[in-house]
Amino acid sequence: MENLDSMPEQLLERYKQGTCTPEEKLWVEHWYNQQSKQASVNFEEPDYERLRQEIWAKLPPVLVKQEMKAIKPVHRLIWHRVASAAAIFITLSAGIYFFTKKTDITPQLSVNQRGDDVMPGGNKAILKLSDGSQIVLDNAKNGLLTQQGNSAVTKLANGQLVYNKTKGKPGVVLYNTMTTPRGGQYKLTLPDGTNVWLNAASSITYPTTFIGKQRNVSITGEAYFEVAKNREKPFYVKSSSQTIQVLGTHFNINAYEDEHDVKTTLLEGCVKVSLNNTAGSAGMTIKPNEQTILSKGNLSKSTVDVDDIVAWKNGETTFNEANIKSVMRQIARWYDIEVSFNGNIPEERLFTGEISRNARLSEVLKILELSKINFKIEGKKLIVSP
DSSP: OOOGGGOHHHHHHHHHHTOSOHHHHHHHHHHHHHHHTSSOOOOSSOOHHHHHHHHHHHSOSSOOOOOOOOSSOOOOOOOSOOSOTTEEEEEETTTEEEEEETOOOOOOOOOOOOOSOOOOOEEOOEEEOTTSOEEETTTSOSEEEEEETTEEEEEOTTSOEEEEEOSSOOOSOOEEEEEEOTTEEEEEEOTTSOEEEEOTTEEEEEESSOOSSOEEEEEEEEEEEEOOOOTTSOEEEEOSSEEEEESSOEEEEEEOTTSSOEEEEEEESOEEEEETTOTTOOOEEEOTTEEEEEETTEEEEEEOOHHHHTGGGGTEEEEEEEOHHHHHHHHHHHHTOEEEEOSOOOTTOOEEEEEETTSOHHHHHHHHGGGTOEEEEETTEEEEEO
């Protein structure tokens, strides 16, 4: 280790550049969190000598060297005036960070025994054809897979599934269904050019050729759409409880059966959300950066951070003031594990943060353990306890 007398500026610079070891990060941020609970502190011109004494007094004599592959390093500059003493900021070079509210965190360098690790999900899906036969897409070779009506179904080199129109008059309307398992995701291009991203444990049913005055699909779970514009033929997305009318837009729908609410979030364009089986319902129209929330038969809307909503499509999983059960539902879907709770974890313990979907389960759990939650992996089962 370098001489302590010459280290403060270098340590802080390494922190700002994201090159600290995980242990150094934890201790620097713990010191910062403790300072944030006191009277207002001006971090614009740090007292490096005081920082050196504070930080290095707490660093262990021998730092455990843990190589963690930087999946998507998060670099955050924390030298700013404290906004809220209740927010605790934790980062890890594996691309995982959290704010944990109402929790006093002390860094813990030891990690509970976890057993076997669990790898993250990936591109996995099953395509059910009109005759009931199935194609496991993650095992299928690239190129033409099948002909469905007037569409050639092709798997591209990047794994994406594409429907291309072929010559000939439209015949009988055929329907296909793509389903992703837990731990799977997939991208699909529909016959009209609409792009669809399916999250884990989701499905979409669609015609192999859009005939008539409407384009109709139905989904379960979560999907992100970039709908090809066609004002003469509006696009409709139906879930078990609502229908979305689209002209040409980008939006996300989360309609998992194990979630309390159905959420539709608009990124671009305009959509109208209506309740199913409700005669005379006027529906609700939303603008970009707005979200409808269907809860217990009531539809409302609010303004949201759309980047957080569609982070899953871009390789991240986000939480926004979510309790541990909500966090675990998302983790269970992506890592294809069963989660059980042993003991009561307070509902008021909320999490806001982001996890790289490329991170191993052990990396995710190591960060969550910093909020005084314990985990144990037994095969494909994860036990959560206070």
